[in-house]
Amino acid sequence: EVRLVESGGGLEQPGGSLRLSCAAAEFNFSPYSMNWVRQAPGKGLEWISHISSSSSTMFYADSVRGRFTISRDNAKNTLFLEMTRLTDDDTAIYYCAREAGGGMDVWGQGTTVIVSS
Amino acid sequence: IVVTQSPLSLPVTPGEPASISCRSSQSLLHSNGYTYLDWYVQKPGQSPQLLIYFGSNRASGVPDRFSGSGSGTDFTLKISRVEAADVGVYYCMQALEGRTFGQGTKVEIK
Numbered sequence: 001e002v003r004l005v006e007s008g009g010g011l012e013q014p015g016g017s018l019r020l021s022c023a024a025a026e027f028n029f030s031p032y033s034m035n036w037v038r039q040a041p042g043k044g045l046e047w048i049s050h051i052s053s054s055s056s057t058m059f060y061a062d063s064v065r066g067r068f069t070i071s072r073d074n075a076k077n078t079l080f081l082e083m084t085r086l087t088d089d090d091t092a093i094y095y096c097a098r099e100a101g102g103g104m105d106v107w108g109q110g111t112t113v114i115v116s117s
Numbered sequence: 118i119v120v121t122q123s124p125l126s127l128p129v130t131p132g133e134p135a136s137i138s139c140r141s142s143q144s145l146l147h148s149n150g151y152t153y154l155d156w157y158v159q160k161p162g163q164s165p166q167l168l169i170y171f172g173s174n175r176a177s178g179v180p181d182r183f184s185g186s187g188s189g190t191d192f193t194l195k196i197s198r199v200e201a202a203d204v205g206v207y208y209c210m211q212a213l214e215g216r217t218f219g220q221g222t223k224v225e226i227k
Contacts, residue, residue: 103155
């Protein structure tokens with residue numbers, strides 16, 4: 001079964017850092033662009049970052065640019081999100097999603113990040 | 118690019134049609150001829166799932182009760198006959214410049 005599995009979430013203090021991972025299984029990871037999308041408690045979906053298949057192109061939402069860094073290791077079929085200078089507003093479920101020729105067609109189950117003192 | 122959905126809440130009767138509107142602050146038509154507008158649904162307790170891509174193409178496994186239409190800045194998702202299993206929050210998303218989701222439309226059974 002094609003799937004994405006996120007990990008690395010947890011409780012972190014304001015100003016701290018976390019590194020999320022997203023492991024791809026049962027499909028060839030390297031040709032696909034990937035995204036991170038988050039959902040704050042009781043809120044809608046917020047796209048936060050995109051990376052192309054070869055890592056040549058990366059985009060960020062204004063809310064995280066300069067604090068978060070997206071990367072990938074195609075040899076290990078894994079996507080990453082390095083999060084620094086965390087604030088309460090970063091509390092959310094973080095999803096990784098595969099981007100096919102059109103649309104994000106495979107999503108993980110999400111990992112929860114809580115920023116609190 | 119700002120994406121605006123309406124309505125934000127949509128009570129529906131099973132068997133009846135339903136429609137959600139999505140408007141973008143600028144045209145989503147790329148020079149390559151594709152329109153970068155997708156539709157997703159997030160059912161209760163689940164991760165989001167892709168319904169429609171490039172404005173009108175149903176994703177794999179999506180019932181033909183779902184259809185997407187529109188062009189430029191105005192788009193519509195239609196459900197021809199709503200079923201109880203369609204309950205959830207529906208989002209449109211532009212993918213022309215970065216990615217931006219609409220606020221979401223909560224579909225619930227009357």
